[in-house]
Amino acid sequence: MSDFISDIWGHYIAAIALIGIAWCVWLLFSQRKMPKGVSTSDDTGHVWDDDLRELNNPLPRWWMWMFLLACVFGLGYLILFPGLGAYPGVLKTSSQVELAAHREAAERMQHQIYAKYLKMDVKQVAADPEAREIGQRLFLNYCAQCHGSDARGSRGFPNLTDNDWLYGGEPDTIQQSITKGRNGVMPPLTGVIDAKLAGDTAQYVRSLSGLAYDPIRASRGESTFKSTCAACHGGTGKGNQALGAPNLSDNVWLYSSSEGAIVEAILKGHNGHMPAHEEILTPERIRMLTAYVWGLSSTSSAAAGAAGQ
């Protein structure tokens, strides 16, 4: 009874329930017979609207027995199930216990569906049409809010279909990303690089992906890139999947390719957050999702892999 200040309230509720039932039974019993001295005419004497009379017909006896039966049922229910204040009932059921039971039953049922895929390699699972449908439904439920219904992401949320991976595209790393989440941190470099130099560096970064750039400014930015950015993104800008540092040379942009957007990234940094799902999804579901996500960019190799097994 933690919701209430005092235990009194539990007894209060229990008393109301029991007195209510007792009162119903007493009322039924007291109405068996017409009291002495009361007129036994057809009606009670109450008249409305000139001719609408309230009759005093006897109730069918089966109705009385049904009512008594309902009272017995009510008492039985209150003994077996929680209802009398804080008394938990003989069966000790509660919504938490029921929820746990339902969840367990649901997981058992899901396990039957997932069992056959647990025996398969993730790449084979990815090639299975039924598994892909399951994966898609899971994806639409848990992933599509950020990565989009078509898994192609949007600004700040990676595209999962383009074979460009921040942390690696092997099933193990995908599974790791889903289970434990990821924190992609690009540190803000305002104190290290001034705004003008950041613009030059952005020109150099654009040149890495073969976009239009200003060669003079880019050459000025190159040295900054090599001294500062290369620590994570590598000397040639190919990135580092161990750190989650993006490849800057493949013209795939998590934010935007414009100079302004790159300057903003350098000066203010970015903080990409993929939440951990181990608390939300069962390992079986994470495995189905892993197969689905892996299959999005590796359909042909998956088919080949599955055919080879």
Add this chain to the structure above:
Amino acid sequence: MNAPLKSPPEGPEISETRGWRPAPPPKTANDATEEALYEVRRKIYPRSVKGAFSSWRVWLVILTQLVYYGAPWLQWNDRQAVLFDLGARKFYIFGLVLWPQDVIYLAVLLVISALALFLFTAIAGRLFCGYACPQTVYTEIFMWIERRVEGDRIARIRLDGDPWSLRKFRIKTTKHTLWILIALWTGFTFIGYFAPIRELGSEILQWSLGPWQAFWMLFYAFATWGAAGFMREQVCKYMCPYARFQSVMVDRDTFVVTYDVGRGEPRGGRSRKLDHRAAGLGDCVDCSICVQVCPTGIDIRDGLQYECIGCGACIDACNQVMDKLEYPRGLIRYTSENAMRSALSIAEARKRLVRPRTMIYMVIWLALMGGFAASLAMRTPLKVDIIRDRGALGREVDGRWIENVYRLQLINATESPVTIDVKVDGYDMKGLTVEYDQTASTLDPTSNRLLPIRIRVPIEDARQGTHKIDVTVTAETESQRRSQIRQSTSFIVPRNL
């Protein structure tokens, strides 16, 4: 127009005995002040009767039960023709497959049924109760068995009065065995509308029926046995709401089962040779057969009462007596209050069935039925819901396009596979194209699917803001039957990409 009503005929005051009123409570003979307020049911032993209304009822019992017991066994397209699959949330009715989205049809069907009830009640009272209500129909079946096993009214009264003997036990056992068999078959048929009945049959034979199916089968069997075997007229008297609100649906021109007071009274026994008119007697010989045949145990000569289910058994019974006495038939007959009061001819009374009330009911009823049929016939067996991804406004692709992502919730309500095709039109924007996984564009029979689609516009045509666009989904079956649905949604070009 209807003729103006004549003033009531001279003679005994008849309006006292007319109109809706409940039967007076039974008075205990010994002590009037000790009247019981819980009434013990006095069992009714209806006498069997033959006649036109009785035949009608027999035929309607046969017809309704042929439909009820027969329908689940029919096959259609290699499946049960009528099946309400609650688990899969699909209702199969012959060629029709209804999804939860079609629940409007159920609502309209209920409105049509309610209006039919209003219409028929305004024309001739409780026609439904007397002939088609399951309570009446099963009571009729159970009473038929009772008559076959125990005999007619007198034999049944005598049997119930006898002390228990081997013979009484044998007769009662036979009756209840037959009743329970029919009740069980009724329960089995009922659950057969919700799960394939052929499989249920073999499951019962193998004793492997699921717990809920077994529960509902026994529940409905018990309800049938209890309601048709024991509760009988009490269901109509105490439980059925129709009995209580019918009084607002009938009026003075409604045809109801009526005792002709003017002709029948004063009632009394007489010698056959007596000229009863000259002796001051009415046509009613007070044989009480009309009371004996009544399944709700009322005396129709007290006027129309709410217990009367309009079965017409008393009409059949009285006509037989009138025939024997060589009096004209129809001392109890279907007629209206106005016809009785103003001594209208039967043709005049029938003419009054055409009155604004019935005509308005009829017009609304027919219009609804027409609309219902047309709507079912023109129903699109494809359902589309388009939901725009809410996580992102829009995205730039390759620096060339602005792209929005949508989910199509597609439902194929036909029983053949369909291939869908998605097209998009902009109102104020040109160059819209749509892309989706073409391998996912085939929908299995009676299936649903979520299909993500991408709609894009060249960056040079993209103007900032929200634009109304139309998405058209065309579904084509293998036999080239097409259905099309067009839905509007919005396309957003964000300010900063």
